[in-house]
Every structure is written in C-alpha cells, then in structure tokens.
Amino acid sequence: MNRAVPKIALKGLKKRFGPKIVLDGIDLEVATGESLVVIGGSGTGKSVLLKCIIGIIEPDEGTVLIDGENTTHLAGADRTRLMRKFGMLFQGSALFDSLKVWENVAFGLIQGRGVGRTEAKEIALKKLAAVGLPPEVGDLSPSELSGGMQKRVGLARAIAAEPEIIFFDEPTTGLDPIMGDVINDLIVECRRQLGATTLSITHDLASARKIADRVAMIHGGKIVWSGPVSQIDRSGNPYVDQFIHGRAEGPIKMPVKVR
Amino acid sequence: MVPIVQPLGRAFLGFLETTGRICIFTLTAVSHALRPPYYPRLILRQMVEIGYYSLPVVGLTAIFTGMVLALQSYTGFTRFNAESAIPNVVVISIARELGPVLAGLMVAGRIGAAIAAEIGTMRVTEQIDALTTLSTNPFKYLIAPRLIAGLLMLPCLVLVADIIGVFGGYVVSTVKLSFNPQVYIRNTIDFLEPIDVISGLVKAAVFGFIVALMGCYHGYNSRGGAQGVGAATTNAVVSASILILTFNYAITELFFAR
Numbered sequence: 001m002n003r004a005v006p007k008i009a010l011k012g013l014k015k016r017f018g019p020k021i022v023l024d025g026i027d028l029e030v031a032t033g034e035s036l037v038v039i040g041g042s043g044t045g046k047s048v049l050l051k052c053i054i055g056i057i058e059p060d061e062g063t064v065l066i067d068g069e070n071t072t073h074l075a076g077a078d079r080t081r082l083m084r085k086f087g088m089l090f091q092g093s094a095l096f097d098s099l100k101v102w103e104n105v106a107f108g109l110i111q112g113r114g115v116g117r118t119e120a121k122e123i124a125l126k127k128l129a130a131v132g133l134p135p136e137v138g139d140l141s142p143s144e145l146s147g148g149m150q151k152r153v154g155l156a157r158a159i160a161a162e163p164e165i166i167f168f169d170e171p172t173t174g175l176d177p178i179m180g181d182v183i184n185d186l187i188v189e190c191r192r193q194l195g196a197t198t199l200s201i202t203h204d205l206a207s208a209r210k211i212a213d214r215v216a217m218i219h220g221g222k223i224v225w226s227g228p229v230s231q232i233d234r235s236g237n238p239y240v241d242q243f244i245h246g247r248a249e250g251p252i253k254m255p256v257k258v259r
Numbered sequence: 260m261v262p263i264v265q266p267l268g269r270a271f272l273g274f275l276e277t278t279g280r281i282c283i284f285t286l287t288a289v290s291h292a293l294r295p296p297y298y299p300r301l302i303l304r305q306m307v308e309i310g311y312y313s314l315p316v317v318g319l320t321a322i323f324t325g326m327v328l329a330l331q332s333y334t335g336f337t338r339f340n341a342e343s344a345i346p347n348v349v350v351i352s353i354a355r356e357l358g359p360v361l362a363g364l365m366v367a368g369r370i371g372a373a374i375a376a377e378i379g380t381m382r383v384t385e386q387i388d389a390l391t392t393l394s395t396n397p398f399k400y401l402i403a404p405r406l407i408a409g410l411l412m413l414p415c416l417v418l419v420a421d422i423i424g425v426f427g428g429y430v431v432s433t434v435k436l437s438f439n440p441q442v443y444i445r446n447t448i449d450f451l452e453p454i455d456v457i458s459g460l461v462k463a464a465v466f467g468f469i470v471a472l473m474g475c476y477h478g479y480n481s482r483g484g485a486q487g488v489g490a491a492t493t494n495a496v497v498s499a500s501i502l503i504l505t506f507n508y509a510i511t512e513l514f515f516a517r
C-alpha cells in the first residue's frame with residue numbers, strides 16, 4: 001500500500017542571505033489534517049521557513065511539495081491559484097492599514113474569491129467574534145487596535161477563507177495567557193471543523209502542547225528533532241531538553257557576551 | 260590607472276543594473292495593468308489623490324510662474340520695443356515647457372514621495388507579502404492603479420496649470436504693465452498653435468507615469484525599516500525629478516527639432 005501523499009513535504013531546503021546561512025537543508029513532512037508545531041530559538045529561521053513554503057521567499061536549493069506538486073518555483077497565475085490553499089498569520093500581523101478591520105478580514109474573500117461585500121462582511125464579523133472581538137471593532141482601522149488585538153485580527157484574516165493549509169507565525173505571542181488559550185482552542189477548532197492542515201511556529205510551550213500533533217525543533221538551519229508532542233519531555237535530545245527547560249547552558253549557544 | 264578605472268567601471272555597471280531592473284519592473288507593471296482583474300475603485304481613489312489634491316500646489320506654482328514670466332519679459336523686451344510679444348512668450352513658455360515641467364516636479368515632491376512612503380511601509384511591515392498570500396497580485400492591486408492615475412491625471416493638472424499660468428501673466432500685464440486686456444487675450448490666442456498645448460500634455464502624461472513609477476519602484480524595493488522607507492522616499496523624488504528633466508529634453512527634441 002502506498003503511503004498517503006503528505007500535504008506539505010520539504011526536501012533539502014536551503015536559504016542564505018548574503019553570507020548568512022539561515023536554512024541549511026530542511027527535510028520535513030506534514031500529513032493531511034496534521035498539526036505541526038515548529039519550535040526553535042529566536043533568529044533560527046522559522047519565519048523564513050514559513051515564507052519559503054508559502055512562496056514569498058524563493059529557496060536557493062531544495063524543493064517544496066504541496067499535495068505532491070512541486071511548487072518551489074511557481075510564479076504568476078499558478079502561484080496565485082496555489083495561494084488559495086493557504087492562510088497565513090504573520091508574526092507582525094501585517095494588517096493593511098489603509099483598510100478597516102473588517103475589510104482586512106474579508107480581503108481574501110472579496111479579492112481572492114469574488115464574494116460580495118455584504119456577504120463577506122457578515123463572514124468577517126463572525127470570524128472576528130470567533131477571535132473574541134466585538135463587531136464594533138470591525139469599523140476601526142488597524143492602527144487603532146492594541147498589538148494583541150491586531151494579532152487576533154490577523155488570525156481572523158488567515159482563517160476567513162477557510163483554507164486547506166494554515167500557517168501561524170507565533171499566534172499567541174503578545175497575548176495575555178487567557179486570550180492565548182482562547183486562540184489555542186480556536187486553532188484546534190479550525191483543524192477539527194475545517195480539517196485544515198496547520199503549521200505553527202511558537203516559543204510558547206503551553207501553546208505547543210495544546211495545538212500540536214507533532215513538534216519539530218529547528219536549530220542551525222536543520223531540523224534537529226521531530227516527534228509526537230507526547231514525546232517532547234522524553235525526547236532524549238539535548239537541544240529539545242534545553243529549549244523546553246529554558247536553560248542558558250547546553251548545546252544551544254546564545255551569541256551574547258557577558259562581561 | 261586601475262584605482263580610477265575600477266570604481267568608474269563599477270559605477271557604470273551599477274547604473275546599467277539599476278536601469279535594467281527599472282525596465283523589468285516597468286514591463287511587469289504595464290503587463291499587469293493591461294490584464295484583468297482591474298481595480299476601478301482603486302484607480303479612482305488614486306486619481307482623486309493625485310489629481311484633485313495636487314490642484315492647489317500646481318495652481319499656485321502656475322500663477323506665480325505666469326506672473327513672473329510677464330514681469331521678466333517686460334523688463335527685457337522694453338529694451339527692443341517688443342512688449343507686444345509678451346502674451347505670446349507667456350503662453351508658449353507655459354504651454355510647452357513650464358506648465359508640464361513645474362507641475363511634474365511639484366507632483367514628484369508631493370505624490371512620488373507619498374507613493375514611495377506608503378508602498379515602502381507596506382513592504383517593510385510585510386503587508387505586500389500578506390497581499391500575495393491573499394491571492395492578490397501587488398502589481399495589479401498597488402502599482403497599476405497608481406501608474407494609470409499618474410498617466411491620466413497629470414495632463415489634466417497641466418491643462419489647468421496652463422490656464423492659470425496664462426491668467427497670471429494676464430493679470431500682471433493688464434494691472435501693472437498697463438496692457439489693453441482685449442489685445443492681450445487676442446495676442447495670446449492668435450499665436451497659440453495646437454501643437455504647443457499638445458506637446459505639453461504629452462509631456463505631462465509621460466511625467467505623471469514617471470513620478471508614479473519611481474514612487475512605486477523605490478517603495479516596492481525598500482528594505483530595512485523606517486530608514487529604508489526614508490531612503491526610498493528621497494530616491495523616488497530625486498530620480499523622478501532627474502528623469503522628468505531628461506525626458507523633457509527628449510520629448511522637446513521629438514516634437515520641435517527640425
């Protein structure tokens with residue numbers, strides 16, 4: 001029997017910026033309907049990894065397969081078509097500040113899928129409610145919101161068109177613990193209801209434990225460990241151990257000088 | 260020898276590279292502007308932004324230019340008893356050269372900078388990436404409407420500037436230099452050829468396109484936070500101004516050189 005084609009498969013993904021090697025041969029698979037959480041130190045290339053998968057950054061080497069289709073160097077209309085499968089929450093929210101909040105959330109519906117404005121607004125307000133924002137917020141502009149509220153709007157925008165694959169770049173960073181948990185539930189819910197495949201990045205282990213089926217740790221441009229979330233405390237991997245216990249000593253060296 | 264030639268060569272290669280990039284950017288933008296989906300609402304909004312809101316600046320520039328033109332020609336022309344040529348000089352200078360060039364430069368400062376700052380900020384805050392992930396092509400959504408609006412609105416602005424500029428010359432000539440109003444107007448109209456106005460409007464369309472293009476190009480390619488956006492804004496205005504002056508000569512040559 002053939003193994004099912006993974007939703008996302010990365011093979012030997014490499015990316016450098018000038019002399020700086022960020023991704024140094026990433027191999028990773030995410031199965032359909034699975035929730036993978038990528039953990040790793042600050043600046044290890046997690047956001048770059050997401051952008052390579054989604055196609056905003058072109059990798060130098062390696063391939064990205066979405067549903068078995070090689071999408072590494074897609075461009076133009078093919079790329080636009082592929083983007084319909086994706087939803088993405090950016091680390092900095094990246095809301096359009098020339099548009100109102102509800103227009104932000106409805107953007108993918110109106111521009112990407114040609115849904116009418118009234119219908120799109122209804123859906124947008126529903127999605128806003130799902131992330132704990134009242135309908136009045138819909139008529140504000142993004143600059144009038146707090147950072148945490150912007151994050152939630154970004155989340156609502158990512159899931160509004162109910163895509164097959166959703167990327168969350170630090171969905172709970174900047175939120176209070178209670179709202180963080182609401183968002184975790186929402187991500188779990190998205191996956192249950194829509195059957196979406198999700199790939200999330202987080203520093204927040206409580207969040208990782210809640211939303212992940214599988215966890216992968218990135219360090220030095222490579223995946224140093226990956227396994228089911230239940231194994232994370234018994235990984236036997238020194239990198240993972242150091243990370244989940246937040247110790248300064250260990251194989252991960254922070255390039256800081258203390259004098 | 261080498262220490263002189265090397266940086267020169269490098270600068271020249273850099274210049275060629277930038278020119279190439281701008282050409283590719285322009286072709287991409289134009290090809291996207293010509294193919295659907297179109298965004299008429301966005302084009303309209305940019306037309307208001309570029310055309311309507313630039314009226315005061317361009318109008319003020321035009322009226323003072325027309326006034327000073329009449330005054331200067333008068334002090335010069337009285338020496339040869341050629342005062343009667345003033346209406347003619349005013350209208351031809353404004354329609355052919357000063358209207359389009361000054362409007363172009365003013366709009367470069369106002370609109371080119373604004374476009375570069377807005378698109379540059381969208382770039383560094385990842386809004387352009389977000390557009391892409393929402394299945395929207397930034398060339399169609401952000402750049403094409405601005406290019407189209409620049410191309411269409413600057414000729415309108417220049418037409419208004421021509422009229423206001425001529426009016427400025429008329430006011431100074433009749434009020435201060437005691438010209439006969441009817442004679443002034445007749446002289447203005449009699450000597451004006453359609454080609455004078457048409458060449459000015461063609462220039463305006465080209466300048467409007469250049470201003471929007473430079474704003475978009477530098478904004479779209481800006482890097483590195485607020486500083487990058489600042490640099491993009493400056494580069495947009497400077498490069499648009501230089502290109503306007505260069506193309507002004509080229510178009511004049513095309514229309515009037517025999």
Ligand SMILES: Nc1ncnc2c1ncn2[C@@H]1O[C@H](COP(=O)(O)OP(=O)(O)OP(=O)(O)O)[C@@H](O)[C@H]1O
Nearest residue numbers: 017020022040041042043044045046047048049091
């Ligand atoms: N466009 C770019 N140009 C140059 N270098 C870049 C660019 N984008 C990212 N980098 C570099 O790549 C490295 C990884 O960046 P990335 O944003 O992926 O980190 P991260 O793992 O998401 O960190 P954090 O957890 O702090 O968000 C950083 O050292 C950064 O300097």
Ligand SMILES: [Mg+2]
Nearest residue numbers: 046047091169
């Ligand atoms: Mg990041």
